[in-house]
Amino acid sequence: MSADLVARLVSFCRALRARGLPVTTSHAVDAARALRCAGIGDRRLVHLSLRCVLTSRPEEFPVFDELFETAFLRCDPGPRPAGEIRRVAREGAPALTSWSAQADGDEEPEQVPGASDRAAREKKDLAALEADDIDELDRIAARIARRLAARPSRRWKPGRKGARVDLRRTMRRAPANGAELLDLRFRVRKTRKTRIVALCDVSGSMDLYSRLLLRFLHALQGSAARVESFVFSTGLVRVTPLLRGREYAAALRELSAGAHGFSGGTRIGECLSSFNAQWGRLVDARTVVVILSDGWDTGEPSLLSAEMEALKMRSRRLVWLNPLLGSPGYQPLALGMQAALPHLSVFAPAHDLESLRALERHLVA
């Protein structure tokens, strides 16, 4: 293989890496080997061979194809276009302090007809809840946390006593006991630790509910379960450390001190996008993702839909709790809600204690 081709291959790999593809040195070596066995006579086969070696997801194909065009057609690779993958990664969650600045800009909260009316009407219920039933709220959270921590898995581990005899271990000891299986070994179900990732909408239209729901998350996190909490409106912020090990009142003070006014328009799609890019690794096949939002989104519905799909694919289940669902006659007509609906495993209300109690079923199931 000519030195020129190798050099070009290496710089192609570097370009892919710069655009966010996980291409390593061993990939480059494999790419060279691939070209040696597939030949370099047919440009289409070169393209297919390199794609087979250097990509690992269909989402990477567009970037790959684009860079392949530049690397293997013209000699001058030309100016490098801004990378999509990079761009998503750089658009991290804005710092808490920049939140209010953003809200002051042209991101005026969308005036949602009816939303503020409803909020005013139900204010009393929630106020009453804050005063009397807060203990009950904590109890529900603790109960859910307990159930989550103790789910039987389908895997087995050795145990002193248990449902099933562990024949492998029993046999291993058998000859020592004079060939009688007197000393039975058992195996028991491993417990599976479910993780919860909660994304709570704290924009203006959600204000009353989000206080209640954050309180709930605080209680949930205070128990044994592994809970990661985020809040979002126009940006996304991880609040797990804030909620952990503090009095709720103190946590809330700190939260609002950092971001005065949980308001501004809601950009659910963009927030989910930055969640997926930055925190996506928190979500795996045993994670339940809970989004608490009314679905009023001022962003692009198609972005929201795509990000929801990505989230759905990674998680064990995707639960959307919509406080508005509790009001009679509510139809999920908001564009954001419409875009999200097809990707949900569970769509449930969360406006009072009753609905939070029902939440246990969705999270634990």
Add this chain to the structure above:
Amino acid sequence: MIDEIPRLLQRLDEEAYVADPAIATSLHLAIQLRKPLLVEGHAGVGKTEIAKVLARVLGTDLIRLQCYEGLDTSTALYEWNYPRQLLQIRRQESGAAETDIFGEGFLLKRPLLQAIAHGGRAPVLLVDEIDRSDEEFEAFLLEVLSDFQVTVPEIGTIRATERPHVILTSNRSRELSDALRRRCLYLWIDYPPFEKELSIVRRKVPGASDELAAQIVALVQQLRRARLSKVPGVSETLDWAAALVTLHSAHLSRDVIEATLGCVLKDEGDLRKVRGEIEAGRLPLGAA
């Protein structure tokens, strides 16, 4: 050397697998570089079939490991044959010659060990629906795939004399780890375009008339563009074609579609939606 990919394409075709250059190139590289090939795509696009046809092309054995949640080493790798061990103990008690009950004779080889201990020509190991297994198993598999050796504490280390050809399939029901992806070559199979699907139907359901085959494929391709919750795969197209051949239909009429739609659509909501479209005359497009 350069003609090898077209030749492979031809061989696949002889084995009644309608491939395209992307599939042939990936298989060729998997054979040559001896790296595992990760095949992803929607349900029913022929991912599993690739491994089967590869085994036929290479004239070697196919060893299949079907993954599911909770799959562990005793089902994937090896297990001891306990009844046999117990019998042996009894026999020894009544005076039979002593044998080590933890010897090879008492070992039940599960697919992974079968593939590693396989003598002769390297087999094809199909790890089917890896996305259904859990992360613990994925990590274990990664280890096996990196050095193709397994240690059974009672026996020792068993090494593959020849590396098996490994095909992993995934429906993307969950994201596989980057570590696993990094170790594999990658092939994405999309729903085939009209021409390719038509030739698949012709190959696999020879009884279907040209007209019927074209009508079926055209309608299925339309259905894929509709927003359905369970999008029909190529296997559904083939099932449908076979059903229509059994019913001696020479072409698709509205009644025939109505009666057999369950071959293609496996979701009640989808069925209702498509039936509505047919009633309203919006489907099939361009058909009488």
